[in-house]
Every structure is written in C-alpha cells, then in structure tokens.
Amino acid sequence: MKQIPLSYIARNLWVRRVTTLLTAGGMALVVYTFATVLMMSEGIRATLVATGRPDNVIALRRGAGAEINSGVDRAQANLLATLPDLAIGLDGLPMISKEMVVLNSLPKRGSGTPSNVSMRGTGPTGLALRPQVKLMAGRFFRPGTAEIVVGKAVATGFEGTQLGQRLRFGGRDWEIVGVMDGAHTAFDSEIWGDAELMMQAFRRNAFSIVLFRLSDPAGGLAHVQSQLTGDPRVTVELKPEIRFYEEQSEALVKFITILGTALSIIFSIGAIVGAMITMFAAVAQRTGEIGTLRALGFRRGTVLIAFLAESLLLSLVGGLIGLAGASLMQTVNISTTNFQTFAELAFQFKLTPGIAVQTLVFALFMGFIGGFIPAWRAARLKIVDCLRAA
Numbered sequence: 001m002k003q004i005p006l007s008y009i010a011r012n013l014w015v016r017r018v019t020t021l022l023t024a025g026g027m028a029l030v031v032y033t034f035a036t037v038l039m040m041s042e043g044i045r046a047t048l049v050a051t052g053r054p055d056n057v058i059a060l061r062r063g064a065g066a067e068i069n070s071g072v073d074r075a076q077a078n079l080l081a082t083l084p085d086l087a088i089g090l091d092g093l094p095m096i097s098k099e100m101v102v103l104n105s106l107p108k109r110g111s112g113t114p115s116n117v118s119m120r121g122t123g124p125t126g127l128a129l130r131p132q133v134k135l136m137a138g139r140f141f142r143p144g145t146a147e148i149v150v151g152k153a154v155a156t157g158f159e160g161t162q163l164g165q166r167l168r169f170g171g172r173d174w175e176i177v178g179v180m181d182g183a184h185t186a187f188d189s190e191i192w193g194d195a196e197l198m199m200q201a202f203r204r205n206a207f208s209i210v211l212f213r214l215s216d217p218a219g220g221l222a223h224v225q226s227q228l229t230g231d232p233r234v235t236v237e238l239k240p241e242i243r244f245y246e247e248q249s250e251a252l253v254k255f256i257t258i259l260g261t262a263l264s265i266i267f268s269i270g271a272i273v274g275a276m277i278t279m280f281a282a283v284a285q286r287t288g289e290i291g292t293l294r295a296l297g298f299r300r301g302t303v304l305i306a307f308l309a310e311s312l313l314l315s316l317v318g319g320l321i322g323l324a325g326a327s328l329m330q331t332v333n334i335s336t337t338n339f340q341t342f343a344e345l346a347f348q349f350k351l352t353p354g355i356a357v358q359t360l361v362f363a364l365f366m367g368f369i370g371g372f373i374p375a376w377r378a379a380r381l382k383i384v385d386c387l388r389a390a
Contacts, residue, residue, distance in 0.1 A: 023278045024318035027366060030267045031322025035359040036329055037260025039349040041253045044336070047347040048249040051185040052242035055217040056129055057224075059210040059236040066248065066340045067101040068118075071206045072236055079233065080210050085220045087213040089128055096212035097126035100195055102202050103343055104169055106158045117154060118190045118343040119169075121198030129211055133187050138163050138178030143194050149178035153188040153346030157335060167191075170201020186245070189335070189346045211241065251339045268366050271318075275370025279311050280377070304379035311371020312364055319363025326359070327351050 014020070052058075059080055064070035077098045086094040100121035105114040120126075123143055127133060141147035150161050160166075166173045174193060182188040199205070214220030221238060228234045329349040338345040 019278055019281070020314060020317070023274050024314055024321060026274045027271045027315055027318025027363060028322035028325065030264060030271045030366070031319045031359055031363050032325045033260070033267060034264040034362050035323055035326035035351070035355060036349065037256060037264065038355045038358060039326060039329060039351050040260070041257045042352060042355060043347045043350040044256070044345070045246075045249045045253050046350050047184060047345065048186055048245045048338075049242060050132070050183070051187060052240070052245035053130070053132075054240060054242045056211055056213050056241035057221055057238055058241045058244050059212075059238050060208075060244075062235055062237045064237075067099075067208045068103060068341055068343075070101075070208050072098075072208065072210050073206045076234060076236055077207050077210050080212065080236075083212075083224055083227070085214050085216065085224050087215045089125065093125070094212070095125060095129060096210065097122055097129055098195060098207045098210050099126060100199050100202070100204055101208040102198075102204070103341075104191075106154075106161070106167075109157055109159050112159070115158075116337070116343045117158065118186075118341060119198065119202075120190050120192050121195035122192055123195055126192075126195075126211065129213060130187065132183040132185060134181050134183070135178050136181040138176075141177055141193055144197065145194065146172055146174045146197060147177045148174045148191050148193040149180050150176055150191050151188040151346075152179055152181050153333070153335065153344075154191060155179045157344070157346065161191075170198070172201060184348060186338075186345060189344050210236070248338065248340045252336070252345075255339065264362075268362075272366050272370040275311060275314065275367060276374060278314070279307065279371050279374035300379040304375045307375035307378045308368070308371050311375065312367045315363045315367025315370070316360070318367075319360045322363070323356060323359050 059072060059076075060067070060070040061072060081094060081096050081098075086096055089095045102119050103116040104119045106117050107113065108115050124140070127140060135149070136152060138149070141149055148167065155161050155163070161176060163176055163179055165176050167176065168174070180187065180192070182190075195207070199207075214224065216223075221240065225238055228236075228238075326349075330351055333346060333348055335344050335346040337343070
C-alpha cells in the first residue's frame, strides 16, 4: 500500500502556518501547565527526599507524622545514646543528635505576611550528621549561646533574617551569625540554634526527635529494633531518615498532582476541540486534493493515516513549545506550605527525562483524539464527490 510522504504532510501544515501556530499555541499552553505541575511535584519530592540520608536513623514518637508533633523524653534519648551500634565521629563521640523542632511565625519579605518557619534546636553533631549542609556566610552557632544560623531560603524570603541581624523569640534576642546552604533540601527553609537554649525558650521538656548514625547501616537498624522491642520504656519508632522524608512529601505531592492533572484535563478539552476544528477545516479546504489522491491510487487507510499524522505532528510542535517553556521554570525558586509540618518549604521545579516523555505523550494523545474524527471523515469521502466539489 502506497504511503503519502511525510514531507507532503509537513508542507500542508506550513501552508496553513497561521492556523497551525494558533492551534499549536493552544496545545502548548496546556502542555506547559501539565509539565509545570509534574515538575513542581518532582521538585518538592526531590527537595524532601534529598533532605534525608540513607545512613541516618531518626527516632520519633510512635504514630507521629512529623517532627513538630513528635516527642522523645530525655530518658529515652539517653537510652538511645547508649546503644553499642552507634557510629563514632571524628571527635571520638557517638554520632547522635537530640533535637527539638518547633514552628515560629516570621514576616515574609516584601509583603510582611506572617508564615511559619521551622526552628531546629541541634548541635555540632547535628551538622556532622548532615554533610550536605554547608555554611555560605558567617559561622556556625556556639553551643550554649543565643546564636542562630538561618537557611538561605529564610535569609532571602523573610524580613530581619540577614547575617548580623537579631530575631526576638522565646523572651530573648537571638543573633544571626551564619547563613547555611542546604543543597536544595528542606534545611534551606530552617533556622538552627542550640537545642538546650531553644527548649528553654519554647518551654519544652522533651526533644522532638533523636537522629543518629549506625556503625553498620545495612543490618544495624534491624539489630537495634530487636534490642528495643519489648522494652516498656521505649515509645519511639525508628525509621531510616530518607524514608521519613519520603513520607513527608507524599501528601503535598499527591495534592498538587491531582489538582494539576484535573486542571490539565479540563484545559486539554479546549485544545482537543481546537485541533479538531483545525483538521475539519483542513479536510473541507482540501476536498479536491483528497479526491486526486484517491484517484492516483492512495487507499482510504492511507488518507486516514496522512491526516492523523498531520494532527500528531501539529500536537508534537505544540508539545515541544510547551515543554521548552516549562523547562525555563527550573530557574525559579518558590515556596509553599508543607501539609505535614505547616511550615514554609522552598524548592525548585525539576524537569526529568520521565517528565519530558510523559508530557510529549500527553501532547500526542491530544493530537490523536482531536485528529482522528476529521481523518476518518477525510478517508470516507468518495472520489466522485471530492472531484465534483473541486
């Protein structure tokens, strides 16, 4: 069966380039929305997952869904500090950090609108357990002093959080002595200070979490859990840190994905109708051409494939334009509220090969749906009617 050359199909789109660009532009907007939603979800997921490390273990109160609603009393924290499976740091001490996490409201830069920021009471070991966190300005706070370091997203997004300024909370002034770079993790959106002083400031008598590293990351966690099972003093749950942060991202990512997909589907209906109108117009304008092709020996199936390929090529152009526009969003830093912690979370849009493939498949799907009926109509036209209409 003879096939119509692809160059002929592409030339038909070029001849009607104004209509082609308008239709492709409508599809590009839908594709842009679809890709941006996927990139946002992936950016949030990547930010939170990168926050955790596979060799760290986090201890929280059983049933606690986040650090802010967890509680580990001093007795249990001290019990965990005596575990023989703990890794030893360069200072010769066990790598364990007893930490407190609370929320504090700060005014957003520019608007002055209050928003929650995570405040983490930690210490030098907490920094050692998170090697991805680096100081980009100033120094780390000194234990036992009212000094704090702020994440770079906090420093750029909130008022009064610049290096050398002071924040007042917990009945005292806290001097900002450093700005930290969390390597695009959730730590960019946190403020760190001395654990004991922060507990006093926020009137807490228990830690939120205990973070530690095991000397044998592969089998050590199972051994520690077997040691603690059945001990009535222990009411904590142990998780690999990376799995904990994966769970933190699930609710927000699911909400954004469902909402964005629903909007994309609604918008796609308009794009499909636009593609269908464009292809119906092409069929009406080229009735004589269709008759000529049939008279030259091209069969109905060939005509159907040619018009369908034209619609798919049109949607591919729109898909590539929309994807190119969405890729520019990777340069944008934005923030949102994490549903699990109710705190501000800064992140970047992230485009992956998988998202690019999904986006182009979505664009081609719109082209197929919008072009199939007009292509079927073109293939069912009779030769005599086509030549008479010409």
